[in-house]
Amino acid sequence: MKLGAYYTGNETCEFTVWAPLLKEVALKIITPEERLIPMKKEDEIEGFWKATVQGIKPGTQYYYQLEANKNLPDPASYYQPEGVHGPSQIIDPNSYEWKEQNWAGVPIQEMIIYELHIGTFTKEGTFEAAIPHLKNLKELGINAIEIMPVAQFPGNRNWGYDGVFPYAVQNTYGGPDGLKKFVDACHQHGISVILDVVYNHLGPEGNYLPEYGPYFTNKYRPIWGEALNFDDHYSDGVREYFLENALYWLRDFHIDGLRLDAIQAIFEVGARPFLQELSDHVAILGEELGRKLYLIAESDLNDVKILRPKELGGFGLDAQWCDDFHHALHALLTGENDRYYQDYGKCEHLEKSFRESFVFTGQYAPHRHRKHGNASKDQPAQQFVVFAQTHDQIGNRINGDRLSTTINFEALKLAAGAVFISPFLPFIFMGEEYGEPAPFYYFISHSDAQLIEMVRQDKKEEFKHFEGRGEYQDPQGEETFNKCKLNWQLKQQGKHKTLWEWHQKLIEMRRTIPAIKKLDKNSLDVWSLEEEKIIFLRRWADNNQIFAIMNFNQNESHFTAQIPTGKWQKILDSSEEKWLGSGSRLPETIESGKQLTIKPQSFAVYQLS
Template sequence: MKIGSNYLGNGQCEFRVWAPFRDSVAVHIVSPQDQVIPLQKDEWGYWQETVKADPGTLYVYQLDGSLERPDPASHYQPEGVHGSSQVVDHHFDWTDNSWQGIPLKDLIIYELHVGTFTPEGTFESIIPRLSYLQDLGITAIEIMPVAQFPGSRNWGYDGVYVYGVQESYGGPAGLKKLVDACHQAGIAVILDVVYNHLGPEGNYLWAYGPYFTDQYRTPWGNAVNFDGAYSNQVRNFFIQNALYWLDKYHIDALRVDAIHAIYDMSAQPFLQELGDAVANFNRTTPVQRYVIAESDLNDVRVIKPREDGGFGHDAQWCDDFHHILHTLLTGELSGYYEDFGKIEQLAVALREGYIYSGQYSSFRKRNHGNSAADRPAEQFVVCIQNHDQIGNRLIGDRLSTLVDFQGLKVAAATVLLSPYVPMLFMGEEYGEEAPFQYFVSHSDPDLIEGVRTGRAEEFKAFGWDNAPDPQGTKVFEQSKLQWEKIEQDNYAVLRRWYKRLIQLRKETPALAKLDRQNLNVSSLSSEKVIVIHRTAGDSQAIGLINFAHDAVTVSPQIPPGNFSKVIDSADKEWMGEGSQLSQQLQAGQSLTLAPLSFALYAQ
């Protein structure tokens, strides 16, 4: 059942909205002509009618004869979150008929924020940059949420119209142009969607029905009602939204934000229903779509098949991988980082995904997680930076300002040559130093002050004080990429390093095959060294990573055969101080690894 305003063509539009406790609901056509048209109620509390309305028509719903509110399933809010909704004709001259999608195992993801990726901050301004991403080797972009939010500056997680497309980014037409151009460039599009909460300003769902419950509390207030009375229709609202993005906008995958904040004790969880809905959609289209969850639960049920009692999501972000890599490189051990910092933990992450699979977590003060060791490696998305891990720092400082150039090369190699799906955060590939800070543009003074206070409280666990003002335009402008740097000095070298690693990942069978069954990882704790051996048929690759700030001599276990050096971060070509490693590697050989270095040998 499609909800919202669905333009049928020939000047006819079907309006449908769920408001089970209202005595009357009408659609008030605001423009081009002023008229009020009553809707008819069905047994489930949906009000509907097909009326004369052309694309561009502005409307609101009139509840019980007096209260007027925008459409909760509005496809477009050209006047902002408090203005009228607009009828959208979703016809678009797509040119991606030959698009076959990108298999999950071949994704190399580039996360970006529309407003800060380019100076213009629009969907269409991204299109000229696609050739740059192609050249780098990127196969998918992940767009932070575009659901309509208040004002023009926001990460997107304060969206209040989950069907809407942010007006200041370019609206529905702009997003479709971007997706179509991506597919023409051989790049998939992943869209970040938020189903665990709505933002605090412009959220009018309360006026329509029991979309929220006070049975559970989230960091953002009352939880969405996924398991209480009338939750069937609430679920439908979000399930239809997921299918809407796949159908109307040709989105290739949905990244579902913070599913650990979706509270649902039902026997058939909403997240499982979501997995079912996308699987059923896939049966109707030749292009496979995916659901990628963000979860800090370390719960394998998220990615287990539905027939085995799982949610059936295709992949998930793996926070443990980020945390151990970050702590090894920076030495930070405050907040949730206190659970990490040991080289052997990275070996576990490379072998199993989760580091915490039931062990005691000192940060959580309880046992945490279960084992995902038997799940395919392609089900884990790993990174060394993302919007959360940068933007939720006091001043939004990137890894490029926390570790030196040698450390950045090691970080890139560990992620890109891991057996998992790698994700970069925009600008990471050339060592962007501009911060990515948290920013909003609310209009309510009390809400603005509440956001400022809340941010300050979050930072206490890390011992950070004097948080920047998220409402100010300064933090937004400071967060834009500095594209002029990409051809300069070490920035250009680092970008070339990323490009070469991605190329090796694609062209070396042992690295291209995401298979943990043919993976052997060992850690040398005293030397802070990781040795990775990966195979695929006759192809073999050995990665040597030194996380120590001093040169170390090791005698790792090397399988029989002759291995040739393929790439070495210590070489002067990559602005290293010069490598002491030989061109050939054999079993029993001692090796001297440069400080903070990575080398790859292949047979």
């Protein structure tokens, strides 16, 4: 089924809308000339209204008229050229001529993921303006881009999680053709595209779905408005709406994978979990297209059920973000112990994450005041995405401050080393690769004064944790948004240039050194010296072995090398002068049992000769 206005060619368009409880639905054409066309309810049980209209062209704007008195945009609109309150517009899904050739996608185990926000990635804030930067990302070693949500949201600036038209590409970014052109360009550079989608809530402004049917339920009490109706009366139509939405992005826009936002906020109780059904549908589409399509979850649950195959009672998703790795790394780098960071801060936490992925696997979590998580050690390493920074971890701070303005240059190199030496999927947030200093604040551009004030008060309440540590920025202010735009010229200057080259080297090692390239928790040994704040990591594949040393101490540390016998040759050292360090204290070769000294907050890798 294709929801919305599906243009079939020859000036013919099929309109389909789900409105199971309405008695009358009509199609109101706005341009080029007004006309009203009654729609037919094809099945009383399923609740889909349809109309096939001839003599109609792409670019035509329309509303649906409900009960003969309400003119509203299409809930499955493919384009909202005048924003969330304006008419919907017909597009031709086949008008774009794809230039990609025999694109098969990047296997997930090889992905180096780069998250970006279209509105702040460039000065112009459009898909088209982002394309020239793909060459630099490819040179860096990036082969997968994760785009923050682009579904139509109110106004022209937003993180994207306030979207209210899940099928419509944001008009201010360049609309559907802009996204297709960007994806096409990515594929021509050998870069897969992952799109962030939100199936746990919709924003309040411009959300007309309740006018059409029971898209929401009051069975649950989520933190972001009403819960979407995945298991209550008439939920079949809601599930169909979001299942088809996922397929729409993957099929019509050639997207390679979806990042599913905050799945812990998808509420349902039933024998057919929505995420499991989504996984099945995506797998079938992948077989039809002849390439693997991926689903990556953001989850706060530490529950491997979402990763396990359906045969074992799981949802069958391909991977998930691993917040525990971030929290453990961040706490060691910064010493912060407020909010959820109070649950971390020791080397043993990051050591466990290197070994298993989750840190909390059923034990008591002080911040949560309860036991949390289940064991992840048996799940393949390629199922976990790890990072030192994300839009959330930066933007949910009062200063919107990145690590580049929180820790020193040596610690930045250490942070990157920890991410890329891990056996998991590495992920960086735009600008991280060169130490971008610009903040990434939370920003909106709503038109509802009451809603704007409510958002302001919510953020002020949230930021009480940071009292005395920064100045509150108005989310509605355009200047707040403008401060977040990247300063690309820095990439060629001083320490920024060196940090970019450092990331490039780490990515190169990950692709060329078998022990690092192989994502396998079972070919890994990790241990630490808690008092000295040093973590050691050994990984191997066939006859290749590496030994990494991570010093989180702000002072020089002395230790005894506890590694297998043999001659170990240094291949990378962040404290060397070539990386703008103060000079290394580590020798070029080491052997087990030798006393060694390592510079503060440094990262080194040896390879067995």
